Amino acid sequence: MNLCKSFLFLLLLFFCGDGYAQSSPNKLLQKGWAELVKDNETEAFKHFWEANEKATKDKNVKDKADALFYLGICSYGSSLEKGLQFATQALDQYKKLEKTQSEEAKIGRYKCLQLISTIYSRQKKYEDAKRLSLEVVDELKDKKDSTGTLGLAYNSLGGLYELENDSETAEQYFKLALLEFEKWNNLAYLPTTYLKFGEMAKQKNQQEKSLNYFQKALELAENTQNKQAQVYALIALGKWYLNFENNFIVAENYFDKARIIAIPLTDKLFEIKTIEGLIELKKKQNDFQKVSQLQEEVIKIKDSFYSFEREQIVKSLEVQFEVSEKNRKLELISKEQEVSKLTNYLLITLLALLILVFTILYFFLQRINKRDKQLLKTKEELVSLMEEQKHLKEQQFQNDIEHKESQLSAVTIQMIEKNEILDEIKNIISKKTPNSEVELKKLVSKYTIQDNNWRDFDHYFESVNKNFYTRLKQKYPDISANDLKICALIKLNLSIKEMASILNISPDSVKTARHRLRKKLQLNTEENLTDFILSV
Known part of the structure; x- marks a missing residue:
């Protein structure tokens, strides 16, 4: 068994x-x-x-x-x-x-x-x-x-x-x-099988056959450098010489060779088997002190063997952990490399996008700058045109004013001439000549033509002095039409004599009219009427 x-x-x-x-x-x-x-x-x-x-x-x-x-x-x-x-x-x-x-x-x-x-x-x-x-x-x-x-x-x-x-x-x-x-x-596998056949032959007491199988197993194990098979073959040969020939020297030699090979092996069961063979040999030699010593060695080896089994389990777990850690680190490195590669790719892409954006922005700004320059040039041309147009308008306005002033002057002159005609009428009437009637008709006819002079005067005056009459009437509702005429003539900065001639009244009447006008305008004695009228 x-x-x-x-x-x-x-x-x-x-x-x-x-x-x-x-x-x-x-x-x-x-x-x-x-x-x-x-x-x-x-x-x-x-x-x-x-x-x-x-x-x-x-x-x-x-x-x-x-x-x-x-x-x-x-x-x-x-x-x-x-x-x-x-x-x-x-x-x-x-x-x-x-x-x-x-x-x-x-x-x-x-x-x-x-x-x-x-x-x-x-x-x-x-x-x-x-x-x-x-x-x-x-x-x-x-x-x-x-x-x-x-x-x-x-x-x-x-x-x-x-x-x-x-x-x-x-x-x-x-x-x-x-x-x-x-x-x-x-x-x-053959050395194992030969050893088994040797054991079966040994049990049948087929000594030569069993020895051949053991020797064949040892030879094959040595040729294949199978140390574990060598140990078992040497032990089998040692036991064969011990049991069949009681050849202690040869048997111990085989056991010693087996032990020398078994000691370096990781699995200490091989060494135990060799020591058990030596124990069997020493018992036959009645060397019980050596038997006891060898048994103690077996106990120590078994203790160390079981300890070794535990160590192997721990080592296998440690190896699993180390390999797992190694793979984890490799995965981390691989991920880091992937992240680095992806980061570089993203940076390159971002850089390319930035270059593209800046290129587009540059050309866009160049276009805007060109457009702004064109707009500025157009604006400057427009301002120049507007300035020129303003100048032309001012020139035209000035020409209009001058024209109206000339017309106003003409109307004024016509009014003076009208008064002179009236003076001539007076002289003709006072003379009472035979042609007086004819001369009067001519003068009246001429006067009729010039009677529209005041209307023309008012028209041209209002065109030059916008809303002058309206402002005076709004501020001084009691002012009369004759007062407005006085104000208009003052506005034209005419003398009292010229005003008297236009109005066909005496200079004293003009002074009186001016005095009444001052009251209506509620001017103080120190205020100048002409300055006031000019400021309106």
């Missing part, structure tokens, strides 16, 4: 031979496998986890499934639960490939099932392990399987039936496994 358990554990150690990872095109998986072969599980786990993270980011289901599968292989040696978790996750990922990559999905599924079967064996769930391995065999036995999964399933079933003491069935499965491994030249 103990031999069977040892075989199952040995099978577990060689589970993921070079048929898997070496065939993968994924560089990270290849690196991880290279480290795992060297028994450098921490570095192997790191590469497998990086492959998993990258596949997740790239949404590559196939690579993610493979990475999870290898994480399961890498993890179950230190934590069965962790290995089982990764294996079931890989199984889910392979299921997603059924529609697109059906063959890859099937192969992946059976690899995962065999890995889970191996883990169940270590958990002593033998029935579940047998069920899974049988399913793998049923599906792959009639197919070409270069991965070694079918041979591993045969080996697992052989070990499980051996635990049930069904040596005949177990031997059949071991033979099938050997044929499968030899067929595909799976050198990583």
Whole structure:
């Protein structure tokens, strides 16, 4: 029974031979496998986890499934639960490939099932392990399987039936496994199978046959540099010489060689197996002091081994954290680069827009400036024209005034002439000559023509002195028509004598009329009538 358990554990150690990872095109998986072969599980786990993270980011289901599968292989040696978790996750990922990559999905599924079967064996769930391995065999036995999964399933079933003491069935499965491994030249698995056949021959007391199998396993392990297989082959040879020939020296030599190889290995169970072989040897030599010493070493190694298992779990978690942090930082850097790129693009775009805006604004301002200059020039021309027009209007106004003043002067002269005619009439009447009547008719006729002179005078006077009469009447309602005539003549700045001649009255009457006008205008004695009238 103990031999069977040892075989199952040995099978577990060689589970993921070079048929898997070496065939993968994924560089990270290849690196991880290279480290795992060297028994450098921490570095192997790191590469497998990086492959998993990258596949997740790239949404590559196939690579993610493979990475999870290898994480399961890498993890179950230190934590069965962790290995089982990764294996079931890989199984889910392979299921997603059924529609697109059906063959890859099937192969992946059976690899995962065999890995889970191996883990169940270590958990002593033998029935579940047998069920899974049988399913793998049923599906792959009639197919070409270069991965070694079918041979591993045969080996697992052989070990499980051996635990049930069904040596005949177990031997059949071991033979099938050997044929499968030899067929595909799976050198990583052959040493394990040869060791098993050596154990079975040994139990049957077939000494020579068992020795040949052990030697063959050692030779193949040395050729493939499989140190774990070398350890088990050396232990098997040591026990063979101890049990069959009682050759303590040769047996101890094999155990010592095995221990030298086992000490550097990460998995200390190999070293424990070598020490257990030495304990068995020392018991036969009755060297119980050495037995006690070796047993204490086993206890220490087991304690350190369990501590190592815990450390491996912690390391795997640390690796997951470190890889996650690394990926997070890479994502942050990538985002920063994207943000920087986008910022640069926006700045360039903004700069181009600003240049475009300033160019448009420049031409727009140039156009406005040109327009303003044109408007200013037009405005200046307009102002010049307006000034010229104003000047012309003023000139015309001045000409009109001069014309009206000349007409007013003419009317005034006509009025003076009228008075002179009247004086002539008086003289004719006073003479009473025979031609007086004829002369009077001529003078009256002439007077009739000139009687309209006052109306013409008022017209021309009002055109020169707008609303002069109206302003006086509004301010002094009691003023008479004769008073207005006096005011008009004063406005023309005529002398009293000229005024008397126009009005056909004496100068004294003019003075009297001016005196009455002063009263009506309510002027003080010190106020000048002429100045007042001129100011109206």
